[in-house]
Structures are given as C-alpha cells and as structure tokens.
Amino acid sequence: MEKKTSGISVMDVVLLVLSLAFFLGVLFVFDPCGPKEDGGWMTCHWAGRAVSGVAGAVAVTALIHFFAGDGRVKMGLDLAILPMALLAALIPGRLIGLCMMADMRCRSVMAPAVTVFSVLLIAAAVIDLLIRRKSL
Amino acid sequence: MRFASTLALKNIKRKPGRSVIMILLAAFLAFSIFAGSLVVLSLRNGLASYEARLGADVVVVPYEAQTKGALESILLQGIPGYFYMDESAMEKIRGMEGVEIATPQFYLASAKAGCCSVALQLIGFDPETDFTIQPWIQESYSGTVGYGDVIVGNHVSLPLNHSLTFYNQELRVVAQLDETGTGLDNAVYASMDTVRDVIKNAESLGFRYLGKVSADKAISSVMVKVADGYSTEAVMNDINVHVRKVEATQSKSMISSIAAGLSNVSRIITLLTVMIWILAIVILAVVFVLIANERKKEFAILRIVGASRQMLSRMLLTESALISAVGSVLGVGLAALVAFPFTDLIRTRLNLPYLLPDAGTVAALVLGALLASVLAGSLSSAVSARKLSRNDAGLVLREGA
Numbered sequence: 001m002e003k004k005t006s007g008i009s010v011m012d013v014v015l016l017v018l019s020l021a022f023f024l025g026v027l028f029v030f031d032p033c034g035p036k037e038d039g040g041w042m043t044c045h046w047a048g049r050a051v052s053g054v055a056g057a058v059a060v061t062a063l064i065h066f067f068a069g070d071g072r073v074k075m076g077l078d079l080a081i082l083p084m085a086l087l088a089a090l091i092p093g094r095l096i097g098l099c100m101m102a103d104m105r106c107r108s109v110m111a112p113a114v115t116v117f118s119v120l121l122i123a124a125a126v127i128d129l130l131i132r133r134k135s136l
Numbered sequence: 137m138r139f140a141s142t143l144a145l146k147n148i149k150r151k152p153g154r155s156v157i158m159i160l161l162a163a164f165l166a167f168s169i170f171a172g173s174l175v176v177l178s179l180r181n182g183l184a185s186y187e188a189r190l191g192a193d194v195v196v197v198p199y200e201a202q203t204k205g206a207l208e209s210i211l212l213q214g215i216p217g218y219f220y221m222d223e224s225a226m227e228k229i230r231g232m233e234g235v236e237i238a239t240p241q242f243y244l245a246s247a248k249a250g251c252c253s254v255a256l257q258l259i260g261f262d263p264e265t266d267f268t269i270q271p272w273i274q275e276s277y278s279g280t281v282g283y284g285d286v287i288v289g290n291h292v293s294l295p296l297n298h299s300l301t302f303y304n305q306e307l308r309v310v311a312q313l314d315e316t317g318t319g320l321d322n323a324v325y326a327s328m329d330t331v332r333d334v335i336k337n338a339e340s341l342g343f344r345y346l347g348k349v350s351a352d353k354a355i356s357s358v359m360v361k362v363a364d365g366y367s368t369e370a371v372m373n374d375i376n377v378h379v380r381k382v383e384a385t386q387s388k389s390m391i392s393s394i395a396a397g398l399s400n401v402s403r404i405i406t407l408l409t410v411m412i413w414i415l416a417i418v419i420l421a422v423v424f425v426l427i428a429n430e431r432k433k434e435f436a437i438l439r440i441v442g443a444s445r446q447m448l449s450r451m452l453l454t455e456s457a458l459i460s461a462v463g464s465v466l467g468v469g470l471a472a473l474v475a476f477p478f479t480d481l482i483r484t485r486l487n488l489p490y491l492l493p494d495a496g497t498v499a500a501l502v503l504g505a506l507l508a509s510v511l512a513g514s515l516s517s518a519v520s521a522r523k524l525s526r527n528d529a530g531l532v533l534r535e536g537a
Contacts, residue, residue, distance in 0.1 A: 019386035026194075046142040066470070098293070099293075100256070100292055100295075101291060101322055102291030102322070103291065103322065103480055103483075103484045112478045112481065113477075114478030115477045116473050116474065116477060118142070119473055120473075
C-alpha cells in the first residue's frame with residue numbers, strides 16, 4: 001500500500017504555536033477571576049479549568065500533528081481540532097456560567113481571549129485541511 | 137483583460153514570500169483603519185447614549201458626594217457607591233421657581249452579591265415622578281416595576297432563576313435593559329419602596345449606611361427638569377444658594393468634562409490611523425517601485441511578445457488590487473476578532489462611555505475600511521505601472537545584456 005508522507009509545513013508550526021499559546025495563556029495570561037475573600041471559588045474558575053483541559057488536549061493534538069509523517073493522519077488531526085476548539089469557545093458563558101458583571105476579568109478578558117484563540121485555531125485547521133486536500 | 141488577470145495571479149503565486157509580506161502590510165492598514173474608526177465611533181456613540189440617559193437638566197447631590205465625585209463614579213464607571221440626604225431638600229427644590237419636575241433617586245451598594253466577589257449598585261426611583269429611568273425601561277419592558285421587582289442593567293448577567301438576593305431579601309428580576317455603554321449598565325433598578333426595604337434589612341444585619349438620616353426619609357440625589365422659559369443655570373444657582381448641604385450641577389457640565397476626554401482620545405486615534413495610512417501607502421509604493429525595477433526585463437519580454445502597454449499596467453494594478461483585497465479582508469477580520477469580543481475590556485480601560493454602533497454602521501465601516509485599503513494598494517502601484525508602461529523594451533533588454 002502506498003504511504004502518503006508529508007514534511008513539516010508552515011501550518012504545522014502555526015497550529016502548534018497557536019495551541020501552545022492557548023494552553024499556556026488560559027493558565028497564566030487570560031486566566032479567570034481569583035478566589036473570593038472567603039477563599040471560595042466563583043463559577044468562572046471551573047470554566048477556566050475546563051477550558052485549560054480542552055486547550056491541553058488541542059495542544060497535544062497539534063504536537064502529534066507536527067510530528068506526524070502521513071498527510072492523511074494530519075488531515076484527521078485537523079478534523080479533531082475543529083470540535084475541540086468549538087467546545088473551548090462554548091465553555092465560558094454558555095456551558096459553564098461566568099461572573100455577574102461584564103467588567104469582571106472572566107468576562108472581559110478570559111472569555112474573549114478564548115473566543116479569539118478558538119476562531120484562530122479553527123481557521124488554521126481548516127486552511128491546513130484545504131491545503132492538504134489539494135495535494136492528495 | 138482575462139490574460140492580464142491570469143498573469144497577475146501567477147505572479148503573486150510565483151513569489152509567495154514577497155506576496156505574503158505585501159498582504160500583511162495591506163492587512164495592517166485595513167486593521168488600523170477599521171479598529172481605529174470603530175473605537176472613535178463607539179466613543180461618540182457612548183457619549184450620546186450617556187447624554188440621553190442622564191435625562192435631567194440639573195442633578196442635586198449631598199455636598200460631600202459632589203466633592204468626592206461619587207455620582208460620576210456610579211453613572212460613568214459603574215463603581216458602586218452610596219450617599220444620602222434628607223428628602224426635605226427635595227421638597228424645598230420642588231417648591232422653587234423654574235423647577236418643573238424634581239424626582240428622587242436612591243443609591244445603595246450591595247454587599248457581595250450571591251455568586252461573585254463584587255458589589256452591585258442598586259438604584260431606586262420613584263415610579264410616580266421619575267422621568268429619567270422609566271422612559272429607558274420602557275424600551276425593553278412594557279410592564280410596571282412593582283414592589284420586589286428589579287430590572288438589571290445590560291452588563292449584569294440575568295440570573296437563571298430570575299432572582300437576586302440583597303441583604304437576605306430576594307428580588308424578582310423582570311427584565312434586562314438595553315446597553316448604554318456607561319456605568320448605568322452595571323446597576324440594578326427598583327422602585328424606591330423596594331430599595332428602602334432592602335436598606336432596612338441591611339441596617340438590621342448591622343450595615344450602617346445611612347448615618348443620621350432615617351431610611352424612610354433618605355434619598356441620594358434629586359433629578360431636576362427645568363420648566364420652559366427658565367435658565368438651567370439660574371435654577372442651579374438658586375438651588376445652591378437656598379438649599380443647605382447640597383450641590384446642584386448642570387448635567388451639561390458633567391457631559392462636557394467627559395466630552396473633553398473623549399475628544400482627546402478620538403484625536404489621538406484619528407491621527408494614528410491617518411499616519412498609518414500614509415505610511416502604508418508610502419511603503420507599498422516603494423515596494424512596488426522596487427518590484428517594477430526588478431521585473432523590468434520580464435515586462436520588456438512581454439512587450440516584445442505582443443503585450444500592450446495598457447495590458448502591462450492592468451496586470452500590475454490587478455496584482456496590487458488582489459494583494460490589497462486579500463490583505464484587507466484579513467485585516468478587517470482580525471480587527472473584528474479583537475474589537476468585538478474585547479469590547480468590555482476596551483471600555484474598562486478607556487474609562488469613558490463606549491457603545492458599539494449598530495449593525496448597519498458596522499457594515500458600512502467594514503466596507504469603507506476594505507475600499508480604503510484596496511484604494512491605497514492600487515494608488516501605490518499606479519506610479520510603477522505608469523513608469524513601466526513607458527519603458528522602451530529594446531533599450532531595457534540591451535542594458536541588461
């Protein structure tokens with residue numbers, strides 16, 4: 001059986017950088033609101049944890065995508081990134097509630113940043129998919 | 137025509153590195169035009185909305201609240217606060233000449249509200265006399281705001297169970313207001329009776345907000361509508377002279393201080409956008425001149441095999457238009473991806489009223505940014521196209537030999 005091989009492309013790097021930035025960003029840069037005065041956590045904390053879990057899975061997928069030699073495997077991984085990125089975008093505010101006020105960190109920083117990264121990841125995966133489909 | 141377009145497309149593909157740099161330049165141009173214009177328009181929109189929502193001609197607050205700028209903090213920045221005076225001041229104002237309507241408002245900052253580590257601003261109004269909040273409520277809620285009912289501002293999440301608890305008193309959320317782009321979006325609105333009972337509960341829980349004023353007699357501010365034929369300034373001065381321990385301010389002066397800040401921000405953004413636009417046109421023009429010089433031979437050969445001068449110009453213009461179009465779409469897309477989701481952050485950082493324009497205006501802005509960017513790309517290549525089409529093919533080839 002003929003094995004379809006493919007080298008490392010610009011889109012492999014873009015996907016890996018985006019997914020790593022997303023994962024590290026939600027942990028350290030655009031993380032949700034801090035603890036309450038009584039030490040308890042607000043709902044947005046759990047939304048942040050859920051997003052970091054999904055972002056971690058996207059980063060691992062992008063890493064496999066980076067090292068995968070087979071173009072068709074890369075296409076499969078592109079397809080896997082799509083629902084994961086969509087899920088990440090839906091978590092803050094839709095699947096898991098956020099804080100009450102729009103100017104709180106979880107609503108003004110975390111949720112928009114998650115949306116931006118999710119859209120960029122979806123766009124990158126779709127572009128990579130289209131490029132690879134053409135070369136098949 | 138078709139041949140020129142095909143050739144232009146092939147040229148773009150042949151030099152991917154060069155094309156990508158030019159696309160990025162066009163994208164940067166479109167990004168700055170769209171994002172800059174959107175921010176300036178949103179600021180203007182926010183100021184207009186603030187002006188409309190303020191409603192009253194004169195605002196009267198306790199003297200110490202005025203010196204601390206407490207009212208502006210509540211109305212503009214949405215920072216919860218409270219201050220009180222005795223309602224006898226309002227009665228006095230009502231009896232003054234030139235005062236058509238005087239209506240009280242009551243401000244109360246909640247302790248941490250239910251879910252989150254933030255306080256909420258409660259604003260109480262008198263349904264009988266209010267002329268500032270109710271017209272705005274009617275835009276999104278046709279019912280009456282009864283005892284125990286609250287209406288939340290646009291930036292306060294609608295609770296799933298439609299209830300909010302303040303100092304152990306559960307209130308029913310009946311509606312959410314339209315966005316104003318000001319601190320008023322962070323508040324919760326209820327009738328005066330409701331808010332007074334909430335403060336009584338707070339007092340019984342040990343919170344001391346009122347000082348010496350009794351809960352039944354306390355108000356925070358008086359909104360005054362000046363009767364036709366009277367000067368707002370005269371009425372304001374009259375209140376300041378005859379009513380003790382209060383400070384009356386014209387709402388016009390509250391707005392003009394914000395307008396000054398807004399105009400500074402708008403001027404800086406506009407200046408930056410124009411500078412970027414000029415810079416991008418110059419850079420693109422230089423790039424096109426360099427490319428044209430580099431491709432002199434290619435154009436000379438095309439001339440020898442029968443391409444007309446017009447066709448060469450058209451090819452170069454098509455190339456620049458295609459590059460600018462792709463770059464513009466990318467730039468506007470990225471600007472939209474940043475400017476729309478981060479609206480709340482932009483508003484918080486600017487500390488000014490900020491309200492996004494309606495969909496029609498945004499669509500016009502997108503179209504304008506795309507056109508401006510494509511026009512800049514085409515303009516910058518026009519000089520090179522003109523120069524190239526005038527070159528003598530034979531001379532160019534002989535020079536290169």
